[in-house]
Amino acid sequence: MAAAATASLTKEVLPPTLDPTSEPPELFDGTTRLYISYICPYAQRTWITRNYKGLQEKIKLVPIDLDNKPAWYKEVYPANKVPSLEHNNEVKGESLDLIKYINKNFEGPELLPDDPAKQQFAEELFSYTDSFNKVMYTAMTSKGDVGDYVGAALDKLEDALLKFDDGPFFLGHFSLVDIAYAPFIERLQTFLKEVKNYDITEGRPKLILWIEELGKIDAYTHTKQDPQVLLARTKKRLGVKYHYCFSV
Secondary structure, eight states: OOOHHTTTTTOOOOOOBBBSSSOOTTSSSSSEEEEEETOEEEEHHHHHHHHHHTTTTTTTEEEOOOSSSTTTHHHHOOOOOOEEETTTEEEEOOOHHHHHHHHHHOSSOOOOOOOOHHHHHHHHHHHHHHHHHHHHHHHHHHHSSOOOOHHHHHHHHHHHHHHOOSBBBBBBOOOHHHHHHHHHHHHHHHHHHHHHHHOOOTTOOHHHHHHHHHOOHHHTTTTTTOOHHHHHHHHHHHSSOOOOOOOO
16 A cells, blocks of 8 residues: 555655765754765665655755765764764664664654564565675676576575565565665666676566566655666776765
8 A cells, every 4th residue: 555655756856966065054953864875775775765755845865976075974974974864963874774763753654564574574684685785796896607696695585575475575565675675686687687697587586576566666766877877887886895875
C-alpha cells in the first residue's frame, strides 16, 4: 500500500550543487536539512528515504560538490562527508543510521516491518552491506575477469530475496533494506556490464525482478543519475581512493 501511495510522486526541482562560492545556510534556524551529493550512493540512501516518506517539504536538500566542497561544510559537519542531517539542533551522519533515524522520527510510510523475523533479517542484511560493497569495490578495481567471489556475494542477495514470498523485495515489501542496497546495485550493474562484460542478473531471476520493481518506485527513480555519467566518474576514480562521500 505504501508503494502505491508513492507511485505518482511529483518530481521536484532540485537545488543547485554548492561549491566554495556558495553562502552557508543559517545553521540551526529550525530548518531540517539533508546534506547530500547527487552522485554519492551513500547519500542516495537518505535521499530515497526522504522521498519515500513524502518529506520533500519538511527536509530540505543541500547538495554539496564533492570535487570542490565549500569550506563552511566542515563547520556544519566536522567529518566533512555526506550524507549528514541537520535536525533538532544537531547534525548527524552515517547513512544507515540516518535512514533509520528518518524512518523513526518523521511521518510517512513505515519502512521497517513489525514482524520480528523480518526485523532480525533486516539487521543481518544491514550488517552485510559493508562486506558486500567491499567485495564489489575489489571486483571493480581488479584486473581481468570477475572472480567467483563476486558471484558468491550476488548469490547471497539472490538467496535473501527468496526468504519471504509476500513481495519482490528483501523483506517482501519495500523497506530500508532495499534502500540500503539499491544505489550500489545500480552502479555495479552498469560498471560490470560495460567494463567487465559481466551481467550481475544472469541466473538470478529474483534479482532481475527486484531491479524491475525498484524501477516502479518514483522515490528511487527520482534520485537516479545518468548511468553513463556515474560510469565515467567511477572509471576516473579507479586505482584512486574514492572521494569522501563514504558513510556506512
